[in-house]
Amino acid sequence: MNAQITFLDGTLSLIHIPLHLYSTFLQPILQILLPPSQPLPSALPSPPVSNFHHQDETSFLNISITPLECSVVCPSSWARAVFQPAIARLPEDQAKTISVSKDAYAVFSVISAGMDAGSRVVDLTCPLALAGIPIFFITTYYSDFILVPTKDRRAVVATLRAKGGFVFVEEDEGGDENGFDGYGSRRGSVTMASGMGYHYASASSGSGGLSGMLTPRMPTTPPPSDAGELQLKTFETLKRRNVVPFVEPGLRLVHCSGREKTSIHGGGGGEGGRGHGHSGGSVSMTGGNGTGYGGDADGGAGYYPRRRRNSWIDTIDTKLYTSIISALVSQPRFLSVTLAQDDPPSLLLDKALVDMFGDSLVGPTEGTLVPIFLDLVNLPFEATGIVSGVAGRLVRDMPMAENVELSYLSTARAGAVILSCEQAVTALEILEPLLEKKKQG
Secondary structure (H helix, E strand, C coil): EEEEEECCCEEEEEEEEEHHHHHHHHHHHHHHHCCCCCCCCCCCCHHCCCCCCCHHCEEEEEEEEEECCEEEEEEHHHHHHHHHHHHCCHHHHHCCCCEEECEEEEEEEEECCCCCCCHHHHHHHHHHCCCCCCCCECEEECCCEEEEEHHHHHHHHHHHHCCEEEEEEECCCCCCCCCCCCCEEEECCCCCCCCCCCCCCCCCCCCCCCCCCCCCCCCCCCCCCHHHHHHHHHHHHHCCCCCECCCCCCCCEEEEEECCCCCCCCCCCCCCCCCCCCCCCCCCCCCEEEECCCCCCCCCCCCCCCCCCCCCCHHEEEHHHHHHHHHHHHHCCEEEEEECCCCCCCCEEEEHHHHHHHHHEEECCCCCCEEEECCCCCCCCCCCHHHHHHHHHHHCCCCCCCCCCCCEEEEEEEEEEEEEEHHHHHHHHHHHHHHCCCCCC
C-alpha cells in the first residue's frame, strides 16, 4: 500500500449530543460555522487560547447527525469556548447525557491510490488496532481521516512506519520548534486537554518539553496478536455490550463533494473522488497553490508532492455554505459534513436533502448507499479495534466476486458502515449472526 499521510494542525475534541437535545445545541453548532471574521467568546480562563479567533483553527471539522446521535469533532478550544457554556446551562440530569472526550485528538489525512475501498479501510486501521491505539475513522469524498489521541501520536508514526508503505509529508524542512521532525506535522502547537475541566500544557512548559506528553500509551490488556484474533475480540466486545447492527428503513445516502469558489478541478468541479462507484485512477487535486498527485507521479511509486491550498473557509461556495446551514436547521435524518484544511468540502447525506443543495454538489447524487449502524454508546471513547475488526470481517467474508466499496463513519458514540444496497444486505447477513446472543435454555 502506498499512502500519503499528513497530520493536520491543532488538537480536537469529540462531542456526543443526544438527539433530543439537538435543538438546544443548534445555536452552538451554527456558531462554529460562522465566517472566520467573527471571534468566538472565551468562556473559560485559558492562557494559551484566551483570545483566539475563529480563523486561527480551521484545519478540521466534522458535524454528523444520524439516527443515533449528533456528533461534533472540532478544535478543543472551540469545545471549551462554545460548547462548554451551553452544557453548563443545562439542568444537571441533561448535562450528564452530553459526552466530551477526555483525551485531545490529533487528525491525519490519508491519500492512497489503486486500492478498493474495503481493503483500504482495513489496511489503514489494522496496524493501529493491533498496537492498541484507539481511532476514529472518517471517509470523505477524496481522502480518509483518522483521529488518534494526541498522546499516542508517536506510537502511530512508529507503527505505520514499521508497517511500511506510508509516506509522511513534512511541510517544514528540519522539523519545527516542537520537535515533530519527520512526523508529518504542518505546525507543532500542541494543547493537551483532559476531562470536563481542562489541563493545559505547552511545548515550553516543564523541563521535558513534549517527550513526557507524547509517550505512547500502554494498553491495559494485551492487544491482539493478529487480524483474526482482533476480529474475534472485536465481536466479543460488541456482543457483550449488546451492540446490534441495524439499518433505517428507506434511508439512502449520497456521498459527494461540495463545489468551491474556485474549483480545484479547473472550472466547475469534477467527479474524480474515490468513494463508492467513483474510485480508481489518478485524482487531480490541482488549483490555487496546490499540486497534483497520483499513483504514478514523477519521482517513482510512493512519491506524493506536497499540496498547498487555502483553508476550506476561504474556498467554500456560498450556496453550499447556506445549504449546509439550512440542512442543519431542518434537523436532518442523516447528514455528515467534513470540512478540512486540505480537502474540498465532503458530504454524506440523506438523498432527500439533495434538492436543497442544488448545483452546489459535485459527484454522483443517485442515492444508492445504505448505512449499517452500530450503537457504541456503552463503549468507552478509547475502545480499540472496532473499525478494523468490523471492516476486516466484512472484507474477508463478502463474496470474492464483489469489489467491496466500503466506507466507514465514526461518530462520537456510534459507527456506520456504508455500502451499496446489495452489499449492505450481504453485510447484515454476516454481522447479525456474529452479534446475536445465544438464547438461555
